[in-house]
Amino acid sequence: MAKKVRHVLTLQIKAGTANPAPPVGTALGPHGINIMEFCKAYNEQTKAMTGIVPAKITIFEDRSFQFVLKTAPASDLLRRAAGIDKGSAKNVQDKAGTITMKQLREIAETKLPDMNTTDIEQAMRIVEGSARSMGIEVK
Amino acid sequence: MSPRDDRWYEAIVRADARDADTAADALSVAGAAGVSIEPALRIMDGADFQYEERMDVPWTVRASFPAPFEASHEQAVRDALAARTFVAPYELEIREAALVDWAEEWKKFYRTQHIGGRLVVRPSWEPYEEKPGEVVVQLDPGAAFGTGEHATTRLCLAAVEAHLRPDDRVLDVGSGSGILAVASRMLGAGQVHAVDIDAETVAVAIENAERNEVGEQIEFAAGSLGPDWPWPARAPEGYDLVLANISSLVIGRLASHLAAAARPGGLVVASGFIQRDADEVRGHLAEAGLVQIEYATEGEWGCFVARRG
Numbered sequence: 001m002a003k004k005v006r007h008v009l010t011l012q013i014k015a016g017t018a019n020p021a022p023p024v025g026t027a028l029g030p031h032g033i034n035i036m037e038f039c040k041a042y043n044e045q046t047k048a049m050t051g052i053v054p055a056k057i058t059i060f061e062d063r064s065f066q067f068v069l070k071t072a073p074a075s076d077l078l079r080r081a082a083g084i085d086k087g088s089a090k091n092v093q094d095k096a097g098t099i100t101m102k103q104l105r106e107i108a109e110t111k112l113p114d115m116n117t118t119d120i121e122q123a124m125r126i127v128e129g130s131a132r133s134m135g136i137e138v139k
Numbered sequence: 140m141s142p143r144d145d146r147w148y149e150a151i152v153r154a155d156a157r158d159a160d161t162a163a164d165a166l167s168v169a170g171a172a173g174v175s176i177e178p179a180l181r182i183m184d185g186a187d188f189q190y191e192e193r194m195d196v197p198w199t200v201r202a203s204f205p206a207p208f209e210a211s212h213e214q215a216v217r218d219a220l221a222a223r224t225f226v227a228p229y230e231l232e233i234r235e236a237a238l239v240d241w242a243e244e245w246k247k248f249y250r251t252q253h254i255g256g257r258l259v260v261r262p263s264w265e266p267y268e269e270k271p272g273e274v275v276v277q278l279d280p281g282a283a284f285g286t287g288e289h290a291t292t293r294l295c296l297a298a299v300e301a302h303l304r305p306d307d308r309v310l311d312v313g314s315g316s317g318i319l320a321v322a323s324r325m326l327g328a329g330q331v332h333a334v335d336i337d338a339e340t341v342a343v344a345i346e347n348a349e350r351n352e353v354g355e356q357i358e359f360a361a362g363s364l365g366p367d368w369p370w371p372a373r374a375p376e377g378y379d380l381v382l383a384n385i386s387s388l389v390i391g392r393l394a395s396h397l398a399a400a401a402r403p404g405g406l407v408v409a410s411g412f413i414q415r416d417a418d419e420v421r422g423h424l425a426e427a428g429l430v431q432i433e434y435a436t437e438g439e440w441g442c443f444v445a446r447r448g
Contacts, residue, residue: 007180023175032249036242063249073160075160075167133225
């Protein structure tokens, strides 16, 4: 049918924990989409996963919607690779760590399907940029 | 013990598109329960309704924090952002979120709709007293297209109501939520067949049909016309009414199949296109041997009813 797009957004929430409270409610509610239906579908699809699993949601003109799951944010993957605890970080610079070139490549390969490039070298440069902004060094 | 505090706070960052992920991560590190990244969009007017994410306009990154959210939490948000390297300056706004029951709030976008002379589409939570002669379709909006909130759905429903005769055989191509198939049956169609290339959508359509107690009288299947026709034992032909609320591109591609599915003298209802593309759709239908008998519009959208010669 005439699926003209009204809005697109990516929700970064923990696998299996979607509920109508913010941020799901505040992000989707104003667009009039069926919140419980999204939550049920998201939780079902992510029930075997852990950590943040982003969902990219496309809302159409008649307020119907579809969503696809995305790979975890690069920052999450970088932090895991560098062994940095996320819990109490007041200033990420203080928690800076290092990852190897091999780890960088692995993360770039994981992220590649969601990036605006198919070139692994370019993907690595983008991920390296994220690492730098987090105070993580690539050796 | 203090009473439970249900309030929520939002940190909203408006940042360069290239900084959106960095901002999202900083907010997440600062303790957000979740983050939403909202790109600036350019919605295309093309026939396939594509969009692109604009890089030249700031994106919005919205993070939610449950109460208590005090000065120290606010400072943690500012610190987490300040610790990052941004490509361009960003704006930060921190505010208390409105206390809203989001599980219910979205429902206010939907209302009972009167379409044509006797068709009523209503969401399940709205009470409605049926008047004599009315046909009331109960439909709760969900992921599947065809919530009743779109001009093309209304145009097609009106066309069905105007042209359907008792016991007509109906084929709905691209059935979405199933609203057209369900309404057809409830308006008196005989056999109703409905296909959609999206199998998940088909499951939703079946539920909607069952809710309206016509589940057993409509056959739904995942598929389309042409090579994706789902019923090998049944030729896609001889229908009195063929419905296709899809898009100008798909109608163009399927025009000859739509025509072939209608019996001689049968009708094709084609919608899902904006008025700008009406000539193109009209051309495709004519080429397939369909003669226009009606063209209706609502807003920017159009709907053809055409007869197979």
